[in-house]
Amino acid sequence: MKNTGLDIVELDRIAVHESMRVLDAAGAEDWARPTPCAGWDLRRLVAHMAAQHHGFAAAARGAGAETEYWREPEDMSEPTRTHRGAATAVLAAFAEPGVGEREFALPELGMVVPGRIAVGFHFIDYVVHAWDVAAALGIGLRLPDEVLAAGLAVARRVPADPASRGPGSAFAPGLDVPGGAGPLDETLRLLGRSPEAWPDPLGTAAVKG
Numbered sequence: 001m002k003n004t005g006l007d008i009v010e011l012d013r014i015a016v017h018e019s020m021r022v023l024d025a026a027g028a029e030d031w032a033r034p035t036p037c038a039g040w041d042l043r044r045l046v047a048h049m050a051a052q053h054h055g056f057a058a059a060a061r062g063a064g065a066e067t068e069y070w071r072e073p074e075d076m077s078e079p080t081r082t083h084r085g086a087a088t089a090v091l092a093a094f095a096e097p098g099v100g101e102r103e104f105a106l107p108e109l110g111m112v113v114p115g116r117i118a119v120g121f122h123f124i125d126y127v128v129h130a131w132d133v134a135a136a137l138g139i140g141l142r143l144p145d146e147v148l149a150a151g152l153a154v155a156r157r158v159p160a161d162p163a164s165r166g167p168g169s170a171f172a173p174g175l176d177v178p179g180g181a182g183p184l185d186e187t188l189r190l191l192g193r194s195p196e197a198w199p200d201p202l203g204t205a206a207v208k209g
Helices: 008-023 042-060 079-094 115-137 145-155 183-190
Strands: 103-106 111-114
Touching (some): 042 079
């Protein structure tokens, strides 16, 4: 990964906090909005995000192989509150000393990886999911240049072979990247998102409200 001066835990923390910020803009009328995750409305996307936070927090404690930690919450009556609680849990788990040297069991990927790699997986998810939420709501994303550069470095290393993409996988097949694309645009396209299909593809609009 390109040296940004920030470690992966801090990069992840910034991305997760941004996902919370954009989600705070959602009102009661927004939960049925479509999202860039095909077939998922905003409520379902947030349920997935909360499950991933709890799963990664469990993995940081050595319990990632226990699949119940990765299940979506049954009660999604207060999506923002549910997500914020899950995000707080994973950030606390990742902030513990030595987390980068621990082994994380990630059952959805069928592998055990060093903590620094696992946090990198979580990081790129939350660069993309923060954009997913912002795009669904039609608001802008605020991520520093060093976070976007680090996210692109991770996205370029995500396997692009068909067996690793598509239904049941974390990302859709990659899309062509036009010349001159910025780091966020390139990241999204590499990971199968179509930024031009959403109101604010490059995250430049003012925040709603």
